[in-house]
Structures are given as structure tokens and as C-alpha cells.
Amino acid sequence: MDSLLPILRIFLALALAFAVVGLAHMLRKVRSFGKRELFAEANGTEIDGIRYALGAGMMPWAKESARAHPATYVAGVIYHCGIFAAFLILVLSFLQVEPTGSRLLVVLMSLGLIAGLGLLIKRMITPSLSAISVPDDLVANLLVNLYVASGIAYLINVSWLPLFYLVSILLLIYIPIGKIRHCALFFVTRLIFGRYFGRRGVYPAASAKIKA
Amino acid sequence: MVNEAVPAAFSLEWPITQTQLDKIVAAFDAAIDRDLAAQMLTCVHCGLCADSCHYYLTDPRPENIPAHKAEMVAGLYRRNHTLSGRLFPSLNHARPMDAARAAEWIDSLYGRCSLCARCTVNCTVGIGLHQIIRAGRTALAAAGLVPSALQSTVDRAVETGNNMGISRDEWLETIEWLTDELRNETGDPDALLPIDKPDCDYLYAINPREAKFYPLSLLAAGKLFYAAGISWTFASDHYDVTNYGLFSGDNEISGMISGRLQETAARLNAKAIILGECGHGYNANRWEGPEWRGKPHERAEISILEIIQRSIQEGRIVLDPKRHATRVTLHDPCNLVRLGGVIEPQRSILSRAVSEFVEMTPNLEKNFCCGGGGGQLSMTRYADRRILAGRIKADQIAATEAKVVVAPCHNCIDQLSELNRQYKLGVEIKTVTEMVADALVLAPRSAVTSDGGHPR
Amino acid sequence: MTHLDVAGKQLALNEEGFLLDPRIWDHEVALALAKAEEGLEALTAEHWSVIDFIRGHFLEHNMAPMVRAVCKSTGLPLRRIYELFPSGPAKGACKLAGLPKPDGCV
Numbered sequence: 001m002d003s004l005l006p007i008l009r010i011f012l013a014l015a016l017a018f019a020v021v022g023l024a025h026m027l028r029k030v031r032s033f034g035k036r037e038l039f040a041e042a043n044g045t046e047i048d049g050i051r052y053a054l055g056a057g058m059m060p061w062a063k064e065s066a067r068a069h070p071a072t073y074v075a076g077v078i079y080h081c082g083i084f085a086a087f088l089i090l091v092l093s094f095l096q097v098e099p100t101g102s103r104l105l106v107v108l109m110s111l112g113l114i115a116g117l118g119l120l121i122k123r124m125i126t127p128s129l130s131a132i133s134v135p136d137d138l139v140a141n142l143l144v145n146l147y148v149a150s151g152i153a154y155l156i157n158v159s160w161l162p163l164f165y166l167v168s169i170l171l172l173i174y175i176p177i178g179k180i181r182h183c184a185l186f187f188v189t190r191l192i193f194g195r196y197f198g199r200r201g202v203y204p205a206a207s208a209k210i211k212a
Numbered sequence: 213m214v215n216e217a218v219p220a221a222f223s224l225e226w227p228i229t230q231t232q233l234d235k236i237v238a239a240f241d242a243a244i245d246r247d248l249a250a251q252m253l254t255c256v257h258c259g260l261c262a263d264s265c266h267y268y269l270t271d272p273r274p275e276n277i278p279a280h281k282a283e284m285v286a287g288l289y290r291r292n293h294t295l296s297g298r299l300f301p302s303l304n305h306a307r308p309m310d311a312a313r314a315a316e317w318i319d320s321l322y323g324r325c326s327l328c329a330r331c332t333v334n335c336t337v338g339i340g341l342h343q344i345i346r347a348g349r350t351a352l353a354a355a356g357l358v359p360s361a362l363q364s365t366v367d368r369a370v371e372t373g374n375n376m377g378i379s380r381d382e383w384l385e386t387i388e389w390l391t392d393e394l395r396n397e398t399g400d401p402d403a404l405l406p407i408d409k410p411d412c413d414y415l416y417a418i419n420p421r422e423a424k425f426y427p428l429s430l431l432a433a434g435k436l437f438y439a440a441g442i443s444w445t446f447a448s449d450h451y452d453v454t455n456y457g458l459f460s461g462d463n464e465i466s467g468m469i470s471g472r473l474q475e476t477a478a479r480l481n482a483k484a485i486i487l488g489e490c491g492h493g494y495n496a497n498r499w500e501g502p503e504w505r506g507k508p509h510e511r512a513e514i515s516i517l518e519i520i521q522r523s524i525q526e527g528r529i530v531l532d533p534k535r536h537a538t539r540v541t542l543h544d545p546c547n548l549v550r551l552g553g554v555i556e557p558q559r560s561i562l563s564r565a566v567s568e569f570v571e572m573t574p575n576l577e578k579n580f581c582c583g584g585g586g587g588q589l590s591m592t593r594y595a596d597r598r599i600l601a602g603r604i605k606a607d608q609i610a611a612t613e614a615k616v617v618v619a620p621c622h623n624c625i626d627q628l629s630e631l632n633r634q635y636k637l638g639v640e641i642k643t644v645t646e647m648v649a650d651a652l653v654l655a656p657r658s659a660v661t662s663d664g665g666h667p668r
Numbered sequence: 669m670t671h672l673d674v675a676g677k678q679l680a681l682n683e684e685g686f687l688l689d690p691r692i693w694d695h696e697v698a699l700a701l702a703k704a705e706e707g708l709e710a711l712t713a714e715h716w717s718v719i720d721f722i723r724g725h726f727l728e729h730n731m732a733p734m735v736r737a738v739c740k741s742t743g744l745p746l747r748r749i750y751e752l753f754p755s756g757p758a759k760g761a762c763k764l765a766g767l768p769k770p771d772g773c774v
Contacts (some may be wrong), residue, residue: 001662002357005628026253026294027250029249029293029294030246030249030250031246031251032246033244033245033246033248034245034246035245035246035247036246036247036503038503039502039503039505039506039507039508039509040498040499040501040503040509041502041506041508041509041512042501043553044553053338057338062336063333063334063336064263064264064574064578065260065261065264065334065335065336066260066336068263069260069263070425072258072260076258076336076359090231123257123259126259127274128259128262128268128272128274128277129257129259130341131274131277131280132257132259132274132277132279132280132283133257134303134304134305135259135302135303135304136303136304137256137257139303176296177300177303178259178296178303178304179255179256179304180255181253181254182254182256182337184255185250185253185254186337188250188254189250189251189254189337189338189339189340190337192247192250192251192338192340193332193337193339193340194340195340196247196340197333200499200551200552200553201553201555202549202550202551202552202553202555202577203577205555205556206549206550206555206576206577206578243676361769361771364771365771365772368771368772375771375772375773376770376771376772377731377732377771382734382736382737385736385737386734386736389736389739389740405709418771419772420772421772421774422732422771424732424734424735424758424770424772425735425756425757425758425774426735426756426757427735427736427746429745454773490773549675584773589773589774590685590771590772592682592683592686592774593682593683595681595682595684596683597699622773623773626773626774629755629756630755630759633754633755
């Protein structure tokens with residue numbers, strides 16, 4: 001197996017490059033539609049709106065959708081923490097640095113994996129959610145879960161590293177193709193949201209107003 | 213929970229031609245800018261928007277989930293503008309446009325959405341779902357697929373200058389009549405509802421519904437302007453604050469309609485325009501108008517709420533809150549508050565005009581749509597869905613135990629009146645202007661200068 | 669879509685209770701609409717004066733009249749019109765007079 005590693009490392013680098021180039025191409029394509037010049041006189045500032053969108057607006061209490069579904073919100077946060085931890089492991093191993101504090105990472109990633117599986121089950125058994133689900137949702141979730149799981153396996157026993165690399169390669173290739181592209185677009189959309197409601201004087205103004 | 217009275221299936225009213233399908237695609241592409249493109253690639257189908265939508269909450273079927281509606285539109289973008297959408301269309305519902313798809317668009321985008329944007333502010337990512345849905349409407353409008361009752365309201369405005377087809381003579385006669393009423397109420401034989409008076413500070417734009425069927429709110433505004441000594445005028449031709457183009461999706465027509473107020477204000481040399489209590493009219497004229505027209509407004513457009521608030525703060529009008537002794541609550545029209553940013557004036561006014569004010573829950577930018585927006589009020593074919601979706605608002609109102617619901621939007625008022633009857637709420641529904649006019653303590657005549665200008 | 673039974677005949681109504689075919693109308697239809705749509709068991713002379721004026725205006729101009737014109741021709745004060753027709757002049761009086769639903773925010 002170990003003889004495969006150098007080759008997998010090359011493919012991993014290529015897959016990473018594919019993901020980066022794919023996302024860059026996607027963003028360039030998006031930009032090619034052009035920025036619409038705005039003419040209405042602003043009532044608030046875009047920067048205040050953006051600050052809200054990336055700050056207070058991300059808090060669970062800022063949105064009823066998060067408040068009403070605390071389990072989903074928490075699962076989502078833990079899921080993403082697990083994914084980022086796995087990514088950290090991947091980068092470190094690629095740079096041939098021994099991960100330290102691996103026990104903590106194992107716990108974090110395991111929780112993330114459980115959350116990921118939980119969200120998948122929720123997607124399948126909740127009628128409203130399964131109704132709006134597409135194959136992409138399943139593929140992305142399974143790939144990510146597999147990726148986190150193989151990362152955990154690698155942390156427990158280094159002999160699983162080739163598998164971790166293999167899954168990572170597949171995942172990286174999939175990023176620009178499916179919904180995981182939101183890793184880049186999330187922040188773009190947040191900025192758009194902040195600008196839109198910021199200049200209209202809705203955020204952060206409304207959040208500061210007297211509540212019932 | 214599912215209401216059997218609401219048909220799940222829909223029939224193809226129009227035989228949709230290939231030419232129309234091509235127009236949908238072309239108009240949709242033309243409506244895309246980089247912000248919209250980015251947002252159409254971001255949805256992760258978390259499904260948390262479902263509970264934010266009054267349609268879904270009252271009729272939990274997949275078609276009513278905001279993400280379902282927006283992704284229907286975004287799928288066309290992915291199909292035509294992404295490699296993965298072209299190569300693996302079934303992976304992410306990147307379906308091409310065909311007659312069946314167009315029919316689904318019509319039913320969902322026009323028939324299951326009031327463009328209230330409540331899903332947008334509750335989206336975990338912050339995707340402008342309402343903007344995506346409206347872009348879909350823009351595409352349908354280009355192909356002539358706007359539901360007929362909505363289109364006829366737009367056409368009526370284009371052809372006659374107002375969306376109810378009121379003739380100039382009818383308008384002038386109504387104003388003359390209201391002028392007599394104003395003189396009776398103020399006891400001032402010189403009190404006036406000016407028409408086409410040049411060089412005023414403000415041109416006042418109203419909802420034609422007021423002139424045609426509910427003129428008491430016009431009288432209320434006249435009384436208030438009179439008391440505050442505001443220099444203002446009506447126009448004899450273009451006085452309509454509404455713009456149903458916002459709802460049909462036709463940006464060219466929308467821009468033309470919004471431009472009329474600016475042109476009329478220019479003709480009369482009014483310094484600014486007061487927009488009457490009309491939620492979508494505020495959004496369409498104040499915010500979207502300049503974007504449709506591709507240039508900034510020459511004359512500022514201000515909500516009448518801001519004028520009233522200022523008049524109170526400057527001591528130009530005095531209110532007696534004891535005149536409204538019962539409990540009062542406030543409805544936040546989506547287009548005025550969540551999308552318009554006019555949040556505080558109505559609250560500041562009511563705190564001075566009524567004895568007991570309670571907020572609804574939720575309120576402000578998280579408030580629920582009454583269900584009448586998005587052109588729903590005009591689209592008879594979706595009336596059953598509209599009334600059903602309005603149940604959320606009815607429950608909200610009932611929970612406040614208020615006797616009076618104030619709604620700064622005539623569109624909302626009509627829907628709320630129907631909800632009032634349908635759900636037996638037993639409330640009175642009023643505009644802010646009417647509440648203020650009823651609480652107005654008329655100052656002695658000498659407080660106002662003889663030309664009706666500002667007392668300084 | 670629902671139907672209204674009038675003297676053995678079935679008249680089609682749209683989703684908001686307006687007559688689908690505004691040409692088929694008489695006092696019996698108005699009475700049936702008043703009962704079904706406005707919860708009014710009987711119509712008084714005041715009701716009829718409003719309804720007949722609106723109907724006549726519609727036949728002549730193919731449009732609902734201004735509420736001003738209704739007041740002027742019937743001699744009724746405005747607030748009385750609102751009392752007579754609980755759903756208001758548009759969704760109440762015009763509906764009973766057999767008009768199609770007016771355009772606009774109604």
C-alpha cells in the first residue's frame with residue numbers, strides 16, 4: 001500500500017488544483033454576468049449590512065429558522081467543524097507533519113461524522129426535506145461522511161492514509177461539480193445579503209429595534 | 213393540515229409555444245447579474261426555509277417550500293450556464309425549459325409566493341430567494357405568461373394612468389367632494405385638496421383604491437396635511453402609487469410606471485414625492501424604480517409615514533391618544549419594512565397616537581406576510597390559497613387581542629379585511645393616516661399661513 | 669370554482685365568489701349572492717338602490733362606478749355604504765350587482 005502513497009499524493013495535488021481551478025472558473029463565470037450598477041439612494045450603508053451578515057446575523061438567535069430547529073443548527077455547526085478538522089489533517093499529512101492533539105481531533109471528527117449521518121437520515125425521513133432533495137445532496141453527504149470517516153481511521157491507524165487520500169481526491173474533484181461549491185459561495189452570498197439589506201436600511205437597524 | 217380545497221394539480225391554461233419557451237430562456241438570461249448568478253448556485257437544500265413561509269405553514273406540501281420554488285428557477289441557470297448542469301442535469305435538477313416546466317413555474321412563482329422575502333431573511337445562507345423567484349416571473353412575463361388578472365391590472369395602469377381605470381373626471385369629482393368634506397371637518401371654508409398646484413414641496417401619490425372605493429383615507433391625509441401646514445398637491449393625471457409591474461415581473465413596464473411620478477413631479481415642479489401607504493408602491497418606486505429606469509430619481513420619494521413622524525416631532529400637529537382608547541396592534545407590510553427599511557416611523561407615530569399599543573410576534577423584518585402581496589390580491593384563481601396562507605397572519609392578530617389593526621398598506625388592508633371576515637377576528641383595520649387624523653387636535657386656524665404653506 | 673343555485677339554475681362563480689358570466693344577472697341572482705357571499709338574508713331598499721345603480725353604471729361603462737357616484741345617485745352617506753355591504757363596495761356591492769372583480773388592490 002505504501003508504494004501507492006507517492007502516486008496518491010500527486011493525484012491529491014492535482015485534485016486540489018482541479019477544485020481550486022473549478023471554483024475559480026465558477027466565480028469567474030458568475031462575475032461575467034456583470035455587476036448591476038445601483039441608482040437608488042441608499043438609506044443605510046452596505047458595510048454595516050455586511051458586518052451584520054457576517055457577524056450578528058450568523059448567530060442562531062438572529063434567525064427563526066435556526067431558533068426553531070436548534071438540533072439541526074447544532075448538528076450543522078458540528079458537521080462543519082468535523083469537516084474542517086479533517087481538512088486540517090489532510091493538509092498536515094500532505095505536508096508530512098504529524099498531527100498533534102489527534103485524540104481531540106478524533107473526537108471532533110467523530111462528532112462531525114455522527115452529525116453528518118444524522119443530517120442525512122433527517123433528509124431521508126423528513127417528507128418536506130426529501131421532497132426538495134436531489135441526487136447531489138446524497139452524493140455530497142456520503143462523500144463528505146466517507147472523507148471524515150477515513151480521516152478518523154487514518155488518525156487511529158496511519159495505514160489508512162491511502163484510503164483517506166483516495167476519498168479526498170474524489171471529494172476535491174466533486175467540489176466544483178455539486179453543492180459543496182457553497183464553501184466558496186457561502187461568503188459571496190452573505191456579502192450580497194449584507195449589501196442588499198444594508199443599503200435599504202433594514203439590517204442592522206431592524207435587529208436593534210424594540211422587540212415585542 | 214393539508215387543505216383539500218386547494219387543488220394540487222393545475223391545468224395548462226395556455227398552450228405554451230416553443231417561441232414562448234425561447235422567450236422565457238432569453239429573458240431569464242437577460243435578468244441575471246452576477247449577484248443573482250452566485251445566489252442561484254448556493255442553495256444546499258437544508259429545508260429550514262420551509263417554516264418561514266406562510267404558504268408552507270398552512271399547507272405543507274413540497275411545492276410551497278421556498279427552496280423548491282427558487283431552485284426551480286435556479287435549475288434553469290445551472291442547466292444553461294454550468295458544465296455540471298449540462299453534463300449531469302439530473303444530479304441537481306438542472307431541467308431544461310419545456311411546456312410542463314413553464315406551467316410549473318407559473319403555478320409556483322405566481323401562485324405560491326407573495327414575494328414577501330421572509331424566506332430570504334431566514335435562509336441559513338442568506339440567498340435572495342425572493343429575487344430569484346421574481347427573476348423567474350420576469351422571464352414568464354416576457355413570454356406573455358402572467359396570470360390574466362394580474363396582467364390586466366398592469367395593463368389598466370399602463371392604459372389609463374392608474375390601476376383601477378379611474379377617469380380624470382371621476383378623480384376630479386371625487387376630490388371636489390372630499391374638499392367639501394374637509395371644509396366641513398375643519399370648519400375652514402378655504403381648506404383645500406389641491407390638484408396640479410405648481411411649485412409645492414410635495415406631490416402626493418395614492419392608491420387608486422382609495423379614490424374609487426375608500427376615500428376616507430384621502431380625507432384623513434388631507435386633514436393631516438392641512439393641520440401640519442404642508443405644501444402639497446395631487447396630480448390630475450399620474451397620482452397612482454401602485455406598480456403591479458413589481459409583481460408581474462416586467463421590468464420595462466415597471467420602470468415606465470415608476471417614471472410617471474417623477475415626470476409628474478417635474479411637470480408640477482414639486483420638490484419631492486410623498487408615497488401614500490402602499491407597501492409595494494414604496495418598494496417599487498423608492499427602491500426598484502431607479503434600477504428599472506437606470507438612473508437616480510431626480511426628486512426624492514418619501515413615505516407619508518416619515519412626513520407624519522416629522523410633523524409630530526416638529527410640533528406641527530398635536531395628537532390626543534385618548535381618542536384611541538382600545539388596544540392597537542401594527543402589521544408590518546413586507547415591502548415597506550423587510551424590503552423597504554421603513555421600520556421606525558410608524559411605531560413612533562403610534563406611540564403618540566394611541567393609548568395602548570402592542571407589537572405582533574414576530575414583528576419588524578421578521579413579520580409574516582398578510583398573504584395579499586405579490587399580486588395575490590388580484591389573481592382570483594389563487595384566491596383560496598391566499599386566504600388559507602393568510603391564516604398565519606390571522607392567528608398573529610388574534611394573539612395580540614387587539615381591537616384595531618393598523619396597516620400602512622392598502623394592499624394589506626384589503627387582505628386583512630378578508631381575513632377579518634373569514635377568520636372572525638372582529639377587529640377594525642385602519643391606515644396610520646386614518647389613526648392620526650382621528651387623533652388630531654386641530655389647532656386654531658391662525659397657526660397655518662394663509663397660502664397653506666409652512667408656518668414658520 | 670363553486671356554483672350558485674338560483675331558481676333551479678346553476679350559475680358558476682369564480683374563486684372569490686364573483687359571477688363568472690356577468691351578463692346573467694337579475695334580482696334573484698343578487699339575492700342569492702347576498703345570502704351566499706355576504707351573509708345577508710334580505711336586501712333593503714337601500715341595498716337595491718346601490719346595487720341597481722352599480723349595475724346600470726356597469727352596463728353603460730363596463731366598469732364599476734366610483735363610490736362617490738354611488739353616494740351621489742343614491743343619496744346615501746359614504747359610511748352607510750360600508751354598513752350595508754360588509755365586504756365593502758368592491759367585494760360586496762359590486763359582487764352582488766353581478767360585476768366581475770375590479771382590477772387593482774381589491
